[in-house]
Amino acid sequence: MQVTETLNEGLKRGYAITVTAAELDEKVNEKLVEAQPEVEMKGFRKGKVPMALLKKQFGQRLIGEAMQEAVDGAMNKHFEDSGDRPALQPDVKMTNDEWKEGDDVNVEMSYEALPEIPEVDFSGVELEKLVVKAEEEAVTEALTNLADTAKEFEAREDGAAAEDGDQVVIDFVGRIDGEAFEGGAGDDYPLTLGSNSFIPGFEEQLIGAKAGEEKDVTVSFPEEYGAEHLAGKEAVFSCTVKEVKAPKAAEINDELATKFGADDLDALKAQITERLEAEYAGAARAVMKRALLDKLDTLVSFDLPPSLVEAEAKQIAHQLWHEENPEVEGHDHPEIETTDEHNALAERRVRLGLLLAELGQKAEVEVTDAEMTQAIMAQARQYPGQERQFFEFIQQNAQMQQQLRAPLFEDKVVDHIIEQAKVTEKEISKDDLQKAVEALDEE
Structure with missing residues (x-):
């Protein structure tokens, strides 16, 4: 041979x-x-x-x-x-x-051929770790929001008119062309005005209604309504208002805390503080990761396989085109031309992807079965009631497994690099962190 x-x-x-x-x-x-x-x-x-x-x-x-x-x-x-x-x-x-x-x-x-990746010394890489403490104002705001979700409603005085935010208890029957339709009736239904839980325009027409009053509400079902036989049609709902109730926010106290599984108010505050600071830490890590990738992009240089760059540029152009044309769901559209901007972004992604893959291989970075299971379950939660089917689908689909494994692997390699870099902490406000995160989307 x-x-x-x-x-x-x-x-x-x-x-x-x-x-x-x-x-x-x-x-x-x-x-x-x-x-x-x-x-x-x-x-x-x-x-x-x-x-x-x-x-x-x-x-x-x-x-x-x-x-x-x-x-x-x-x-x-x-x-x-x-x-x-x-x-x-x-x-x-x-x-x-x-x-x-x-x-x-x-x-x-x-x-x-994949290129030879040069050795990189990360000891000279300087990174800034943003640190945000949960301020009392943020904790209080979170407590207030929790209290709002736990609010109850009290009956208004006789003859009081319903206001936006009130709850009205109604019986209703909906008719199209005078004929009642399936699913268009209810008894003793507690409807919070302003919740937008009913068809657009329905709740607004009940503002000002009083207990004991009968009122016709005329609305049109949206054109894209789920039930085809109702989509776009005008309906008249005959409503009987049985009660008008005003919202009463739950008091921020130990009793509220127990409703959310905490022993007392101090324990609930501690939980909120921990959750907020975990959210801040996640956002700060995203900012530091971008800074690291920016440094790596200029720190190393090597030839890139043209086929990989071309494929990545086409994918970027295709994705951006669909973001700009959300009404087009399929892929039966004209071929999308790549631009210099697409190619430059593709070169960066391919360069960083090859570098991180090489560094991860040399450092023997691995994604464990437990980490994969956790990632799959996190995705499965997006499909309530179908978690088991989703889990089985992923187990039988190697491509989907790779799509989940890739970001986990990348984050572990990034952590490996950060451990070798010079990292200094900088305490900033929540607003400044928000600006730093928003800046990521603008680049």
Whole structure:
């Protein structure tokens, strides 16, 4: 078997592979010898069929298999000997199209090699870790919001008109063209005005209503309403207002704390403080991670496989186009041209992706099964009632597993780098952290 280099320009590689007819014949014979003990044929005992007869009977169908194995073996040996790692699946094609049994097999293989990644000393990398303490004002605001979710409603005085934010208890029947429709009626329904839980325009028409009053509410179902037989149609709801209640916020005390699983108010405040500071820490880490990636982007330089950059640029252009054209859900649209901006962003992503992958491999960074399970469960929570089906879907889909594993791996590599860098803490306000986070989206 011969492997001859035909191209070596930058990261592009080309090789001519020749599998001689004798080598191919030998491989076919090996397969026949391996299969001989199990072959049964009329007139011969099991395992006693002559090789010549076996070759005549099965040799032709084994040639393709032997050819594939020979080429694969040559490729694997080449990568093992050269140390090359292809950026994408190598392009392999047979060049002697009129091949016949007894001819050598000539194959061309071309690929782009992954570049050599230079060693990087991170001890000189300086990073700033933003620290935000949960101020009393933020804790109080969170407590107030909790109290609002735990609010109750008290009956207003007789004859009081319902105000925005009040709760009205109503019986209602909806009709379209005078005919009641399924799902359009309810009794003793507690509706909070301003909650936008009913069809747009419904709640506003009940402002000013009083207990004991009957009122017709006329609304139109949205064009995109879930039930097709109702979408876009005008309906009249006959409503009977049975009660009008004013909201009463829960008091911020130990009793409120117990409603949210805390022993007392101090314990609830401590929980809120911890949660807020965890949120701040997560946002601050995103800011520091971006700063680190910016430094890495200028710290190292190496050739990039053009095919990877091109594929990434196309994906970026495609994603941005759909963000600008959200009404187009499918992909049956004209081809989207990449711009210099797309290409520059693609180069950055490919460079950082290759660098982080190399650093992670050298540091033996691994994503554990427990970390993967946690990530899958976090995604599954987005599909209430279908968590089990989602979990099973991910387990059977290698591509989806990789999509979940990639960001976990990247974050662990980033943490590994941060441990080696010079990190100084800087305490700032929540507002300044918010500005720093907003700046990430603007870049």
